[in-house]
Amino acid sequence: MNNLPLDGCAIVIFGASGDLTKRKLLPALSNLHARRLLPEHFAVLGIGRTKLSDEEFRSRAMDHDSGADETFRRTIFYRQLDTRNVDAYGDLAERLASLDESHGTRGNYLFYLSTPPSAFETIVRGIAKAGLHEESDERSWRRLVVEKPFGYDLASAEELEKQLHKAFSERQIYRIDHYLGKETVQNMLVLRFGNGIFEPLWNRNYVQHVEITAAESIGVEDRGGYYERSGALRDMFQNHLLHVAGMIAMEPPASFNAASVRNETMKVFESLRPLSVDDVRANVIRGQYVSSTIGGRYVPGYREEKGVAPDSRTETYVAARFYIDNWRWSDVPFLVRTGKRLPTRVTEAVIHFKQAPHRLFAYGASARRDGDECGCNQLIMRIQPDEGILINFNMKLPGGGFEMKTVSMDFHYSDLSDLYTPEAYERLLIDAVVGDATLFTRHDAVEACWRFVDPILNAWREEPDIPLHGYPAGSWGPEAARTLLQSHVPDWRRPCRNLAENGEFCDL
């Protein structure tokens, strides 16, 4: 994490009474404060429509057992504001000016939009009307942090960008994809470019396919209303998973700075092979969980969830095979899936290497990895939980003859017990405060990802014969997803294989 000396600043959170502030933002700030990574002169100003005193806000927004110390609590303030009224933002300017006086925040403001996207435009207009977006002198800064969703499709994303750019320049805008804040996702860059042994193999000559899984055991919980308009493709695939693919596929940047790193991921997104309607039929599988009974407990189907239409066609699972048309990856399939109500919560990326050119050894009778005819090496980057890196390779089965067995080398982050692993929001918040945009999404990348995803959304909307497969809650998704696999791969990886085979489920 950056250890730069910092000027004072104020973080202004719009949508302060929301879940994100309580669950992620304030705990992240509290941890940063405890680790002395925040500027000495610092304040948080929560903005909401409800009338609350500072103390009431502190009690509501921070759990008593959050461990936040009193000095941190005293840096948190609240202001009631009708954010829909662009004339009301003068009040905000006054409050911020008084924080500059009392807390030394020096006119440096980080505006954090943690509201539904429908509110973004008005808030940005209000900020601009009060002149709060302008960096008055060379030493002060104004930045805007935006939470996804960045639009609903390409056209709405372009419209959103137009609105944001009316007040803020691209240099001032920090778009959060919290996956980029995860240590294990960042570590993909260090694994690739901080070692000499992987990069020579990291291409179409040695890689058979790349498999990325983001499985969740929970359903949509109380977010049915949001999810109905989103679905797995928009919620996870268009942003988080394409960015993980971007980290795996990018070329080495010229240097490690925001412009170089983001230029390289952008080149990956520009190289995504566009999908025709027929390609969508053959390469993208969608599913929706239906009710089932797990361990004697009834688990409702998606259509029974609160806020969900009884005839909803929103997908809660998506699996896709796509290609990156460039020299490094030409014709290497990227197999990516995500879903709710799968058997466990696990996110991982797997590089499946090609088979050795000439096969000299056979597997011992009991030593073959289940169903795996190829015995191919795998590099497994476990993003969460049990963060780590695993390499599967073959060795001689002890005893007579020359039979093989697949074994693993397994690194767990938990082995680094003396090191603190920050939460994604800690990393992203401090980066926004120090002005490091490397782990934030640039607008051209957002649009390139939508350009790739839009044809899938259009095909699903316009071609009613493209099936929406039901899958029982607690299963690994629709059987049809297997059609995306290479002929020699028997199945998608089962990160929880042993438990699932015993009829147990990891989390549900």
Ligand code: BG6
């Ligand atoms: C969010 C999605 O962006 O990511 C959620 O809106 C999803 O639906 C969440 O549950 C997953 O994040 P994580 O960090 O738990 O993998």
